[in-house]
Structure formats: C-alpha cells, structure tokens
Amino acid sequence: MKELLAKIFLVCILSIGTLHLTQAQTGEGDVRIENFRIKLNGGSKYTQSPTVSLEIMASGEPREMRISNHEDFKDNSSWLPFKGNYGQWSFSGGEGEKIIFIQLKDKFGSVTPVMKESVFLDKTPPKNATLKIVAEKGFVNNPTKEVSLELSAEDAKYMMISNVKNFIKARWQAYRPNTKWNLEGTADGIREVYTKYRDEAGNETPTIAAQILVDSEPPLDGKITINGDQKVATDKNGKATLNIFARGASHMKISTDTTFSGVEWIPYASSMEWKLAQQGKSLVFARFKDASNNESKVVFDEIIWDSTPPEDCSIIINEGAKYTEDIDRSVTLKLKAKGAVFMTISNSADFANSGWIPYKENYKWQLTSGNGEKKIYVRFKDENGNETEVFIGTIIQAI
Numbered sequence: 211m212k213e214l215l216a217k218i219f220l221v222c223i224l225s226i227g228t229l230h231l232t233q234a235q236t237g238e239g240d241v242r243i244e245n246f247r248i249k250l251n252g253g254s255k256y257t258q259s260p261t262v263s264l265e266i267m268a269s270g271e272p273r274e275m276r277i278s279n280h281e282d283f284k285d286n287s288s289w290l291p292f293k294g295n296y297g298q299w300s301f302s303g304g305e306g307e308k309i310i311f312i313q314l315k316d317k318f319g320s321v322t323p324v325m326k327e328s329v330f331l332d333k334t335p336p337k338n339a340t341l342k343i344v345a346e347k348g349f350v351n352n353p354t355k356e357v358s359l360e361l362s363a364e365d366a367k368y369m370m371i372s373n374v375k376n377f378i379k380a381r382w383q384a385y386r387p388n389t390k391w392n393l394e395g396t397a398d399g400i401r402e403v404y405t406k407y408r409d410e411a412g413n414e415t416p417t418i419a420a421q422i423l424v425d426s427e428p429p430l431d432g433k434i435t436i437n438g439d440q441k442v443a444t445d446k447n448g449k450a451t452l453n454i455f456a457r458g459a460s461h462m463k464i465s466t467d468t469t470f471s472g473v474e475w476i477p478y479a480s481s482m483e484w485k486l487a488q489q490g491k492s493l494v495f496a497r498f499k500d501a502s503n504n505e506s507k508v509v510f511d512e513i514i515w516d517s518t519p520p521e522d523c524s525i526i527i528n529e530g531a532k533y534t535e536d537i538d539r540s541v542t543l544k545l546k547a548k549g550a551v552f553m554t555i556s557n558s559a560d561f562a563n564s565g566w567i568p569y570k571e572n573y574k575w576q577l578t579s580g581n582g583e584k585k586i587y588v589r590f591k592d593e594n595g596n597e598t599e600v601f602i603g604t605i606i607q608a609i
Contacts, residue, residue, distance in 0.1 A: 260331055262299055273317045278312075357391055423502075428500065434452055463475055464482070525588050529542070533608050540575070553591070
C-alpha cells in the first residue's frame with residue numbers, strides 16, 4: 211500500500227513539472243493572434259476611388275494595430291487601438307495597384323508579421339467605344355428584325371444593349387465583340403440601338419448609338435388599269451396604255467401570267483405602253499417591290515379587246531327590185547350585219563345629217579326626189595364601237 215501511494219505522488223509531481231515547463235516555453239513573447247486577414251473595398255479587386263473601405267479580421271487577442279501604404283512603415287505610422295471595422299482608407303498617387311500593410315499587436319506586446327492586401331485603382335472607363343449595326347444593303351427587311359451588332363471598347367468587361375436610350379429593362383452582360391440583336395416593334399423607319407460599356411472597376415462609357423433603316427412593309431395601294439379602266443379596247447393592233455400605281459415601289463413586274471414566269475423586274479413607272487395578246491378578254495397582272503426587296507401582292511385589271519366590226523353585212527332594197535314607182539319615194543330596206551348594234555343610213559356618201567340608230571333588219575326609207583338611179587349608203591357598228599366600211603344599195607326611181 212505504501213508503495214502504491216508513493217507511485218501516485220511521483221506521477222503528480224512529474225505532471226506539475228510538465229505544466230510549468232509548457233508555460234515557460236510559451237512565454238509572454240509568443241503572439242496569441244490567429245486568422246489574420248484584410249478586406250479592402252468589400253473584397254473587390256478594383257476600385258474607382260482612392261478611398262476604400264477597410265476591414266481587419268483576426269481571432270485571438272489583438273489589442274493594437276498600425277497601418278501604412280509602405281511596407282517598412284517609413285511614414286512613422288503609429289500604433290492605434292485595434293478596430294476591425296476601420297472605416298475608410300485613402301491611397302495616394304495615380305491609377306494602378308494599391309497596397310496596404312498592417313501589423314497587429316496582442317495584449318502582451320507581441321506583434322504579428324506584416325500582412326498586406328492590394329486593390330487596383332481604375333478611374334478610366336473603356337476607351338474607343340464603338341457600335342455598328344450590320345445589315346445587308348444597309349437596311350432591315352426580315353420579319354424578325356434581327357441584326358448583327360459589332361461592338362468594340364478597350365478594357366471592357368461588360369456591355370449593356372437596348373432599343374431605347376434610357377436602357378429600360380436592360381441588363382449588364384459579358385462583353386463580346388459580336389452578337390445578334392432583335393430590334394423589336396412593328397413600325398418601319400429609322401431605328402436606333404444603344405449600348406454602353408463597363409470595366410471591372412465599374413467605370414462606364416457614355417452611351418453609344420447607331421441607326422438602321424427598318425423597311426419590312428411592301429409597296430402599298432398597288433393598282434393597274436388598262437386604257438384608263440375602260441372595259442373595251444378597239445385598237446386594231448391591240449395597243450393599250452397601262453396606268454400603274456404603288457406607294458413606295460422602286461421596281462415592278464408586268465405580265466399576262468400570274469406566275470410572272472421569265473419576267474424581269476423593271477424600274478417602276480406610272481404608265482407604259484402594252485400590246486394585248488389576243489382578241490376577247492385580256493388580263494394584265496402587276497407586282498411591285500421596294501428598295502428593300504419587299505414584294506407586294508399581285509394586282510390585275512382586265513379588258514375586252516374587240517377590234518372586229520360587224521361581219522357578213524349587206525343591204526337589199528325592195529327585195530332586190532331594179533325599179534321603184536312609189537309616188538312617196540318610199541322603199542323597204544333589208545339589212546344584215548352580224549354583231550351589229552347600231553347603223554347609220556344616208557342618201558349621200560358623206561352621211562350628212564345622219565346619226566347612229568339602233569340596228570334593224572327591216573327598215574323603211576325615203577329616196578331623194580327626181581327620177582333615176584338612187585343610192586343608199588349604210589354603215590354598221592357593234593356595241594364596242596367597231597364600225598364597218600360603207601355598204602351601198604342601188605335602185606332606179608321611175609315615177
């Protein structure tokens with residue numbers, strides 16, 4: 211039993227000796243500060259201002275600190291009470307990398323190694339900012355109104371694009387020199403695209419604008435009429451005049467074929483000469499396009515080409531009798547003219563004082579006074595105004 215108590219006492223003596231030895235090795239000169247860190251400008255790598263926020267973080271027992279823009283503290287920076295949220299700190303000089311140096315001291319007077327942190331001072335926005343809208347022939351006529359943008363700005367990290375100058379609902383996006391863009395909206399005319407650039411420090415360029423013509427509407431109010439919108443053409447050679455209209459047109463196609471097969475675009479004109487293809491109903495079609503190649507719907511007009519006068523014409527007096535002895539000089543005419551609607555009859559070749567009257571196959575007529583050979587002249591006309599040559603009937607008057 212005495213031996214056991216002696217062993218326990220010896221262990222206790224050795225433990226106390228070890229404890230004193232550890233404290234002696236640690237001493238008051240060892241630093242009791244850990245996790246020493248510095249945060250400038252909220253942790254950002256860049257700043258636009260030489261004055262930044264300064265936060266000092268450390269666990270343990272920091273009591274004092276000294277801060278300098280020089281690693282050797284040659285500005286005689288004094289020791290200050292430790293304050294984790296220091297506030298604002300200012301750097302001197304121009305743009306570029308700025309470094310801060312900090313050293314901490316604990317309550318026993320032991321100091322940490324010098325800790326440093328840096329931030330890049332940049333007050334200059336991206337340079338040589340440009341914007342170009344790329345579209346074929348310098349205008350936009352595709353239905354989606356999509357264009358290509360060529361963007362450029364030295365040192366740009368981000369860009370913002372909008373169809374409106376105040377950039378409503380626009381968001382910053384990663385800078386890239388080429389992108390697709392939709393002009394949106396339905397109205398034609400001059401449209402603008404706006405952009406601005408930003409670097410990593412947050413410096414923004416002024417707004418850059420570029421313009422482009424949007425023309426997605428085809429020519430409007432297209433119309434074509436033949437011979438002033440007349441219903442019938444009577445020219446023997448089929449010559450006709452086309453009157454043409456289309457608001458905003460630069461070119462046109464004219465054809466008798468709805469497919470316009472083999473027909474080339476020609477410069478727009480408000481009128482042109484045209485030759486009708488065949489007797490009867492003729493149709494002429496027109497299509498228009500503007501300088502942006504927007505094509506209109508097809509328009510057309512029709513006309514009846516009728517240049518043939520009444521046919522199989524003849525005049526017979528008194529059923530072909532050679533003489534007449536009627537004291538009233540009255541004779542009966544038997545007339546024939548296929549397709550005739552009107553006729554004019556006269557006792558003289560110049561049809562003096564003779565007008566057009568409705569066509570009849572049988573007609574009473576009075577000869578001029580005096581005996582001898584009498585001639586009766588007649589012409590026929592169809593509903594389209596085509597006139598025949600003169601036909602002559604003869605009879606001898608003997609009263």
